[in-house]
Amino acid sequence: MDTPTTANGLPWTASLHTGDGRMDDTHHEFVEMLNEILATPQDQQLPLYKKFLLHTVEHFAQEERWMVATGFAAENCHAEHHATILETMRAVESHYEAGDTDIITRLAEALAEWFPGHAASMDAGLAIHMKNVGFDSVTETVADPSKIQSVTMSGCGSVSCSH
Numbered sequence: 001m002d003t004p005t006t007a008n009g010l011p012w013t014a015s016l017h018t019g020d021g022r023m024d025d026t027h028h029e030f031v032e033m034l035n036e037i038l039a040t041p042q043d044q045q046l047p048l049y050k051k052f053l054l055h056t057v058e059h060f061a062q063e064e065r066w067m068v069a070t071g072f073a074a075e076n077c078h079a080e081h082h083a084t085i086l087e088t089m090r091a092v093e094s095h096y097e098a099g100d101t102d103i104i105t106r107l108a109e110a111l112a113e114w115f116p117g118h119a120a121s122m123d124a125g126l127a128i129h130m131k132n133v134g135f136d137s138v139t140e141t142v143a144d145p146s147k148i149q150s151v152t153m154s155g156c157g158s159v160s161c162s163h
Helices: 020-036 040-069 077-097 104-133
Strands: none
Touching: 020 040, 020 104, 040 077, 040 104, 077 104
């Protein structure tokens, strides 16, 4: 089910839920911050964008900690997607300061298009994997470490990725 974007941003709908409460809370914060940027005049977006970037860095680092703790290789395609998004996000600030004042809006609109698919595939897949191995995202611990496969996973952690 696609989550439509609106003129006001990305609505928080059930289709964005991954099945992991802590991940969903972080995602909800991400969506709220994204929508706040989109609702803010362009000449006032930079401070919000800087907070959003810091939040996104921690958001992605959190998921990557969980991936490593549950048997993913540190280098995997889900983490690579995160790195690509962060690289783009980091470049936006200097473009904005150089006079491209609508770049934050353009990126926020692109993220609003990208995020539902990422959440529904890679993040939902990670949430299922975490549940299957008994990983608690609040304590970041595994009840039974023997459930973690000895062979590291290099895939996406996605319900639709076969890497």
